[in-house]
Amino acid sequence: MVTRALALLLPVLLLPAAAGGFSVTDQTGRRVTLDAPPRRIVS
Secondary structure: OHHHHHHHHHHHHHOOOOOOOEEEEOOOOOEEEEOOOOOOOOO
16 A cells, blocks of 8 residues: 555656646545645746
8 A cells, every 4th residue: 555655656756847736545535635836936
């Protein structure tokens, strides 16, 4: 179960610009919503 969670989170950690907010279901069946990472402002 842990390897499945790591496999799900690894692409999100490696590609933060492509990862918007998303929802997953944890081991107890609860829905967990993770916000998108803050965007970097370059001016």
